[in-house]
Amino acid sequence: MTIKLRAEIFDPWRELADFQTQAVDIAGKYGATGIFVGTMRDFNQGDEVRGMYLEHYPGMTEKQLQHIVDQAQSQWSLLDVLLIHRIGQVSPNDTLVLVAVWSAHRGDAFDASRFIMENLKSQAPFWKRETLESGQIRWVEKNSDGYLQQP
Amino acid sequence: MSIKVLYFASLKDRVGRSCDELTIEAPLTVLEVWQRVNPNMDMPDTILAAINMEYVSLEAEVSDGDDVAFFPPVTGG
Numbered sequence A: 001m002t003i004k005l006r007a008e009i010f011d012p013w014r015e016l017a018d019f020q021t022q023a024v025d026i027a028g029k030y031g032a033t034g035i036f037v038g039t040m041r042d043f044n045q046g047d048e049v050r051g052m053y054l055e056h057y058p059g060m061t062e063k064q065l066q067h068i069v070d071q072a073q074s075q076w077s078l079l080d081v082l083l084i085h086r087i088g089q090v091s092p093n094d095t096l097v098l099v100a101v102w103s104a105h106r107g108d109a110f111d112a113s114r115f116i117m118e119n120l121k122s123q124a125p126f127w128k129r130e131t132l133e134s135g136q137i138r139w140v141e142k143n144s145d146g147y148l149q150q151p
Numbered sequence B: 001m002s003i004k005v006l007y008f009a010s011l012k013d014r015v016g017r018s019c020d021e022l023t024i025e026a027p028l029t030v031l032e033v034w035q036r037v038n039p040n041m042d043m044p045d046t047i048l049a050a051i052n053m054e055y056v057s058l059e060a061e062v063s064d065g066d067d068v069a070f071f072p073p074v075t076g077g
Helices: A012-022 A060-075 A106-123 B009-015 B030-037
Strands: A002-006 A032-039 A047-056 A080-086 A088-090 A095-103 A126-132 A137-139 B002-007 B019-023 B048-051 B054-056 B067-071
Touching: A002 A060, A012 A032, A012 A080, A012 A095, A032 A106, A060 A080, A060 A106, A080 A106, A095 A106, A126 B009, A137 B009, B002 B009, B002 B030, B009 B067, B019 B030, B030 B067
Parallel strands: A002 A080, B002 B067
Antiparallel strands: A032 A095, A047 A088, A047 A126, A080 A095, A126 A137, B002 B019, B048 B054, B048 B067
8 A cells, every 4th residue: 555645747547557566466366457547627616726735734644544444445345456646736637536455256356445535525634725816715615525526 | 641732734823823732631522622622612523533543433532641632624636
């Protein structure tokens, strides 16, 4: 299991490829990889967004992410987990978060990656401060439910 | 007893500082800590609290040397 906070831009697909190349112990054992990549939009709540600062609580953020991944590992049969989250100044189209889960069967990979992501959204101490195109700066005070339109 | 109080994100802006040091004579709950360091400001309804980086309720008791953190709902991911 690997959990990282990154202050610099990162390429999620390269991170995945590198991680999987090095994970020789699980080669041949996994039949499913569940991947979620979160990317910064250039719009939010009807406004154009120019940039964003991701504040976190050093120490607590890592601790809470660890709890979430531990919970996922105790609930589902996972072979490995990679979680990377950006901190600091980010721009539209930057990757904000990568969650990848390897398991023998797809149900574990689908469910655990969703569980990690949803719990990260509600429990990991990160806060977004947006700079709009207008120059206005505002804190994002709550997360959306994750859907443009409820299915 | 000495404790440290931390604020994050929009709450840090609202209280106008990122931390307080507090000396107390008897144990306090998290809510009482807030009331001691912010006597003129009611705690906003949505505020979350942590002691030593673990989420706690506002009724949790604070001990000597603890770090108490207050912050708004989290918005990562």
